[in-house]
Amino acid sequence: MATPATIAFKNHHLHNSKSFHLRSPSLNSLRLRRVFDLFDTNHDSVITVAEITRALSLLGLHTDTDASDLESIIKSYVRPGNSGLTYDDFVILHRSINDLFFGCVEEFGxxxxxxxxxxxxxxxxxxxxxxxxxxxxxxxxxxxxxxxxxxxxxxxxxxxxxxxxxxxxxxxxxxxxxxxxxxxx
Missing domain, CATH: 1.10.238.10 (EF-hand)
Structure with a gap:
C-alpha cells in the first residue's frame, strides 16, 4: 500500500521518467552500489534514516511529508537488529520503489x-x-x-x-x- 510519502515523492519528483530505469543489470548493480556508498557518509556499510534524509535534501528531493513518514518507510526495510539499511536492504527498497513508480514487476512482464x-x-x-x-x-x-x-x-x-x-x-x-x-x- 502506498503511503503519503511515497505518493508525494512519486508525484513531485519522478513523473514516471523512464530515464530512471537502467537497462543493463550489471550497470544497474554497479550504479546502485555507488549510490549506496554516497548515502553511507560514515562508511559503516549501513544507511541510516538521517543519512538518507541528508542525501535527499542535498539532491533537492524534499518530500511533502514529515520526517516520521520517511523514517517509517525506511524502517520497514531495515532488518531486525540493524540500525539502518544494509546494501541488500537498499536493493530491496530500490526494487520496491521501481515497481511502485513504474508499475512493473519483473516476474509479470x-x-x-x-x-x-x-x-x-x-x-x-x-x-x-x-x-x-x-x-x-x-x-x-x-x-x-x-x-x-x-x-x-x-x-x-x-x-x-x-x-x-x-x-x-x-x-x-x-x-x-x-x-x-x-x-x-
Missing amino acids: CKEEQDEADLTEAFKVFDENGDGFISATELQKVLGKLGFTEANEMGRVKMMISSVDVNHDGRVDFKEFKDMMRTLQ
Whole structure:
C-alpha cells in the first residue's frame, strides 16, 4: 500500500521518467552500489534514516511529508537488529520503489515491456526519416555509419531488406523488424 510519502515523492519528483530505469543489470548493480556508498557518509556499510534524509535534501528531493513518514518507510526495510539499511536492504527498497513508480514487476512482464521499448529505440535508429519504415537507403546509411562493407553495394542492402520484408513492399515495418530481431536472439 502506498503511503503519503511515497505518493508525494512519486508525484513531485519522478513523473514516471523512464530515464530512471537502467537497462543493463550489471550497470544497474554497479550504479546502485555507488549510490549506496554516497548515502553511507560514515562508511559503516549501513544507511541510516538521517543519512538518507541528508542525501535527499542535498539532491533537492524534499518530500511533502514529515520526517516520521520517511523514517517509517525506511524502517520497514531495515532488518531486525540493524540500525539502518544494509546494501541488500537498499536493493530491496530500490526494487520496491521501481515497481511502485513504474508499475512493473519483473516476474509479470517487465522484461517483455523493456524488450519492446528497446526494439522501438533500435528501430528509430534505422528509420531516419521517422515514417515508420526502414528503406534500403536508410539501411545503407546506417550500415555505412557502422562501417559495414555491405553498405557499399545497394544490391546487397536490398537483399537484406527483402529477406525480412514479409509483405513484399520493399521496406521493413516495425513488426517485420521485431520478428527479425527476435529470430536473431
